[in-house]
Amino acid sequence: MTFPSKATHQQTRAHNAALVLRALYDFGPISRADVARLSGLTRTTVGDVVGVLIDDGLAREIGRGPSTGGKAPILLELIDGARHVIALDLGEFVFRAALMDLRGQVQRTIERPVTGVSGDEAVDVVHELIDELATGSRETLLGIGVGTPGIVDAATGTIRSAVNLNWQDLPLADILRARHGVPVQVANDSRAAALAIELFSGRRSTNLVAVKVGRGIGAGVLLGGELFHGDGFGAGEIGHVVVDDDGAECRCGRFGCLETVASSRAILLRTTEAANEQPDSPLGRRLAASGELTLDDVQVALDAGDETTRRIVVAAGRFLGRMLAGVIGVLDVERIVLHGSVAELGDVWLDAVRDEAHRRALRLLAGDVVIERAAPIGDLVLLGASAVVLTAELGLSVGR
Numbered sequence: 418m419t420f421p422s423k424a425t426h427q428q429t430r431a432h433n434a435a436l437v438l439r440a441l442y443d444f445g446p447i448s449r450a451d452v453a454r455l456s457g458l459t460r461t462t463v464g465d466v467v468g469v470l471i472d473d474g475l476a477r478e479i480g481r482g483p484s485t486g487g488k489a490p491i492l493l494e495l496i497d498g499a500r501h502v503i504a505l506d507l508g509e510f511v512f513r514a515a516l517m518d519l520r521g522q523v524q525r526t527i528e529r530p531v532t533g534v535s536g537d538e539a540v541d542v543v544h545e546l547i548d549e550l551a552t553g554s555r556e557t558l559l560g561i562g563v564g565t566p567g568i569v570d571a572a573t574g575t576i577r578s579a580v581n582l583n584w585q586d587l588p589l590a591d592i593l594r595a596r597h598g599v600p601v602q603v604a605n606d607s608r609a610a611a612l613a614i615e616l617f618s619g620r621r622s623t624n625l626v627a628v629k630v631g632r633g634i635g636a637g638v639l640l641g642g643e644l645f646h647g648d649g650f651g652a653g654e655i656g657h658v659v660v661d662d663d664g665a666e667c668r669c670g671r672f673g674c675l676e677t678v679a680s681s682r683a684i685l686l687r688t689t690e691a692a693n694e695q696p697d698s699p700l701g702r703r704l705a706a707s708g709e710l711t712l713d714d715v716q717v718a719l720d721a722g723d724e725t726t727r728r729i730v731v732a733a734g735r736f737l738g739r740m741l742a743g744v745i746g747v748l749d750v751e752r753i754v755l756h757g758s759v760a761e762l763g764d765v766w767l768d769a770v771r772d773e774a775h776r777r778a779l780r781l782l783a784g785d786v787v788i789e790r791a792a793p794i795g796d797l798v799l800l801g802a803s804a805v806v807l808t809a810e811l812g813l814s815v816g817r
């Protein structure tokens with residue numbers, strides 16, 4: 418057990434700087450007096466911190482605001498383009514990288530297909546993407562953020578296990594830091610997305626669960642405004658909880674995991690089976706024409722009112738809702754946000770998720786929880802990877 422000791426002078430300064438930055442980030446343009454009021458710091462401390470931020474090129478004065486009686490106050494704002502972050506989303510088929518400013522505005526995006534790429538070769542692709550984006554922006558580079566599938570030790574940036582990439586105990590943050598010379602944060606992709614929803618959707622929640630429902634299923638849990646990682650960095654790994662005792666084999670090797678009944682893979686497997694059984698149905702004809710169904714085909718069939726497709730999508734949604742009822746029971750969070758390719762399927766799916774979660778959770782708790790789709794604010798994993806860097810380097814999650 419570690420015992421909290423008195424903060425060092427340096428820690429206090431970093432904490433104060435983070436409080437001021439947070440006020441500028443969330444409420445700028447803003448006066449020094451209002452920063453002091455919001456942060457609880459003295460005006461002298463705010464003045465000192467602001468001076469350093471202006472010297473560092475992170476903030477600037479933009480003239481006087483409206484007077485509230487006395488002399489009109491000078492307003493301050495954060496300079497969004499003062500620093501940049503390189504964010505990466507190590508997706509299953511494509512690695513994507515973006516150069517972003519402090520607001521998550523994308524300056525440039527590049528990508529590489531990685532089907533069949535794993536191990537050291539996959540690390541080389543990460544280096545290449547960073548090299549390409551860092552050219553010309555090294556001086557303003559605040560850090561690199563990586564969103565990756567798998568179990569990630571977020572404290573050290575070590576990937577304990579990412580099955581598809583064949584990475585075991587890979588110290589990715591150390592490797593990238595050594596090569597590129599800037600701070601590096603590595604986070605599980607679902608956790609990164611949760612942070613993005615929190616930081617960039619314009620609506621802060623103290624407690625939030627964000628569930629990514631695509632080929633895989635995973636959740637990010639924010640408690641008290643901070644990402645909760647769990648003792649083994651696996652908090653939110655709901656995709657591999659067994660929910661169907663007679664279920665199909667999962668890619669993790671077990672049978673009947675949530676992913677085998679509620680992921681896009683599961684939905685496409687079921688609809689393909691149905692299409693094979695009913696070759697004259699809309700999906701049957703679609704399958705015959707293209708050889709493979711996609712979620713877009715499922716969407717078209719849903720919109721056309723195809724009953725078989727509706728039943729398959731509802732069943733998938735209900736399995737997820739059942740899991741969410743458990744999440745609500747344990748955490749009593751006020752908000753659950755759903756994102757990923759399956760969440761795009763629309764209200765048929767969302768209604769099934771909500772209905773099942775509300776039906777199974779304790780009425781008192783379930784009545785209050787909002788289950789909704791994520792706002793379309795951009796690529797959540799990329800935004801999240803940058804959010805992890807902003808949080809670590811500028812303390813933007815401090816002081817809520």
Ligand SMILES: [Zn+2]
Pocket residue numbers: 656657658667668669670671674676
């Ligand atoms: Zn599994």
